[in-house]
Amino acid sequence: MTARDGDTLVATFGSFPFETTIPGGQLPTSGVTGVAILPTHRRRGITRRLMVEHFADCLERGEPLASLWASEAVIYGRFGYGLATRQHDLKLTVRPGMFVGAPASGHEFRLVERDEALRIFPGLFDVERQRRPGMFTRDDAWWELLFSDPPDRREGWSAHRRLVASVDGVDVGYAIFRAKWNDQGRQIVRLSEAFGADDTSERAVWQFLTEIDLVDEVVNWNDPIDRPFDWWLSDPRLAARKVSDALYLRLVDVRAALQERSYQRDGTVTLAVADPVCPWNEKTYRLTVSAGRGLCDLVDNDPDVWIDVAALASAYLGDRSPFELARVGRVTGNTEAISLLGDMLRSDVAAYCQEMF
Numbered sequence: 001m002t003a004r005d006g007d008t009l010v011a012t013f014g015s016f017p018f019e020t021t022i023p024g025g026q027l028p029t030s031g032v033t034g035v036a037i038l039p040t041h042r043r044r045g046i047t048r049r050l051m052v053e054h055f056a057d058c059l060e061r062g063e064p065l066a067s068l069w070a071s072e073a074v075i076y077g078r079f080g081y082g083l084a085t086r087q088h089d090l091k092l093t094v095r096p097g098m099f100v101g102a103p104a105s106g107h108e109f110r111l112v113e114r115d116e117a118l119r120i121f122p123g124l125f126d127v128e129r130q131r132r133p134g135m136f137t138r139d140d141a142w143w144e145l146l147f148s149d150p151p152d153r154r155e156g157w158s159a160h161r162r163l164v165a166s167v168d169g170v171d172v173g174y175a176i177f178r179a180k181w182n183d184q185g186r187q188i189v190r191l192s193e194a195f196g197a198d199d200t201s202e203r204a205v206w207q208f209l210t211e212i213d214l215v216d217e218v219v220n221w222n223d224p225i226d227r228p229f230d231w232w233l234s235d236p237r238l239a240a241r242k243v244s245d246a247l248y249l250r251l252v253d254v255r256a257a258l259q260e261r262s263y264q265r266d267g268t269v270t271l272a273v274a275d276p277v278c279p280w281n282e283k284t285y286r287l288t289v290s291a292g293r294g295l296c297d298l299v300d301n302d303p304d305v306w307i308d309v310a311a312l313a314s315a316y317l318g319d320r321s322p323f324e325l326a327r328v329g330r331v332t333g334n335t336e337a338i339s340l341l342g343d344m345l346r347s348d349v350a351a352y353c354q355e356m357f
């Protein structure tokens with residue numbers, strides 16, 4: 001979408017159509033990007049107007065979710081976006097023998113060229129994507145873009161290195177990284193991403209990266225918050241982790257969103273949702289979960305729980321509990337129902353979004 005003032009283009013507002021993993025499935029999502037207003041036209045309500053129009057478009061296109069990474073965290077809450085995933089900015093100090101126990105046996109490693117990586121990585125990425133709420137699908141064009149590596153944009157880092165781990169000839173993990181020399185004539189490895197098809201392979205990839213000769217540090221600005229360094233490493237302090245906000249999520253269609261995800265506990269909770277920006281969501285929902293799947297009816301009776309749509313988005317992928325949100329007044333109501341809702345919405349795998357868009 002764009003906005004014009006006469007012949008002048010004054011605002012842009014873009015979105016990618018992709019699927020976001022939610023507990024127990026995935027949902028069509030509008031991934032918002034390129035929101036920008038000319039400095040001459042800021043603070044006149046143009047973004048607000050484009051945003052409201054965009055939500056109506058999402059509803060029409062059948063996209064129950066919208067998501068974005070915010071350049072400034074203060075902007076999007078007013079539009080009903082809630083912080084739904086967090087990230088660790090990771091700095092791993094390398095020491096010999098830092099991993100507890102023997103290395104996984106049977107893993108072999110090789111570096112591959114771009115074309116081979118393009119054949120192998122998407123399948124392995126998809127294994128991780130399907131199990132981790134907040135990740136989104138990549139099409140071929142996205143992978144091409146990910147692998148584009150123009151020398152003038154490397155800022156002193158090496159070209160991409162593409163690592164594959166395999167067991168008995170089956171590929172089970174990968175990493176994309178760069179390296180750079182530090183002042184001590186040793187190297188820093190900077191990850192773009194590293195995933196394994198199973199826990200053992202994930203650890204094997206990480207251990208391999210720390211055992212490359214002359215490497216002092218492995219860094220990753222966007223690491224999942226449940227990467228098990230506290231258990232992998234004999235000294236967890238070697239993994240310095242700074243937590244920050246990552247993906248912001250908007251439930252554009254609350255009923256569809258509640259009905260499509262799976263739940264960790266059966267039960268019934270009636271919740272009233274406040275959503276002044278998308279009034280079609282401002283209803284009372286009776287969420288009945290049976291065998292882990294939810295049925296969501298609109299009802300007139302008194303709710304057990306009151307929640308605003310941004311707070312619901314923060315709890316939706318399992319990152320934040322309604323109990324925590326109740327402590328700051330974002331959720332109110334019956335304590336037992338809040339606790340039950342928390343048990344229902346929990347996710348064993350931490351929510352995470354693999355990249356900024």
Ligand SMILES: CC(C)(COP(=O)(O)OP(=O)(O)OC[C@H]1O[C@@H](n2cnc3c(N)ncnc32)[C@H](O)[C@@H]1OP(=O)(O)O)[C@@H](O)C(=O)NCCC(=O)NCCS
Nearest residue numbers: 035036037042043044045046047048069070071074075078
């Ligand atoms: C951020 C930006 C898109 C806002 O556009 P805008 O047309 O000025 O926004 P609006 O006038 O519609 O303001 C909408 C609301 O957001 C608030 N807001 C907008 N930008 C804000 C900012 N940077 N900090 C705090 N609040 C902000 C406004 O005060 C207004 O609040 P209200 O409706 O509650 O009164 C624009 O300033 C811009 O292009 N900035 C540079 C690019 C950028 O940061 N893009 C965001 C990418 S994630």
